Every structure is written in C-alpha cells, then in structure tokens.
Amino acid sequence: MDIPSNRYRCPLGRLQPQHTDLEALKERGWREQGLLVVAQDDERLDWMERQLLKNIGERLYGTPRQGGRHG
Template identity: 45%
Template sequence: MNGGPNQPRSPLARFQSSQVNVDEQKRNGWNRHGILVVSHDDNRLSWPERELVKQLGDRLYGQNRRKGMCHA
C-alpha cells in the first residue's frame, strides 16, 4: 500500500493535457465569458493600471490580506 489516496481512473485521462497554458486560459475566459483574470503586479501594466486593478480587487473582494507586498 502506498499510504496515499488512489488517483481516480478514467478512460478519458489519456486525453487530458498535463500542461496548462495559463495565459491562453485567461484569454479564453475574457473572449468567451468576459471574465478578466489579472495580477496587480503584472509587468505588462503601467503603475496606474496596476493601482486600478488593486483598487478594483479591494472593492469587490476586500482588502488584500497579504502584508508586506510591494505594489511598485
């Protein structure tokens, strides 16, 4: 016995990709469903854009609880 839980077995498992392209998933979410997933420290954003993302997140979901984060 290996001591851990058994992995579920499915005949479809061989079709499941082991690599997930996160940016592609984010793009699909935006294009298909209008859902935007963005990190407030994404280097592609300017400082005002990152600040806006942070403010939106705080407003919709509450203050970010992780202390000591650099918002530069």
C-alpha cells in the same frame, strides 16, 4: 503474415496531469465569457493600471491579508 499491432494503453496514463497554457486559458475566458484574470503586479501594466486593479480588488473583496503574495 501481417498481425496488427494493438498497443496496450495503460489505464494510469489518463491520470497524469496535462500541461495547461494559463495565458491561453485566460485569453479564452476573456473572449468567450468576458472574464478578466490579471495579477496586480503584472509587468505589462503601468502604474496607473496596477493602481486601478488594486482599487477595484479592494472595493470588491477588501484589503489583502498580510503575508499573502501581494501583502
């Protein structure tokens, strides 16, 4: 006699964090909504591009606080 094996799914399983590919999320944001998320010290950028990002960030949001990630 074949008895179907119904696996019990623990309700706590849905509370475990899911791994998020941040680079894919940033790319999707750019392609779908025109949002750009990039760190000022991203190694893929040259000095000019980093300086441009810094200038735009300071214009829009002011200078970074001392003791921060990039301070």
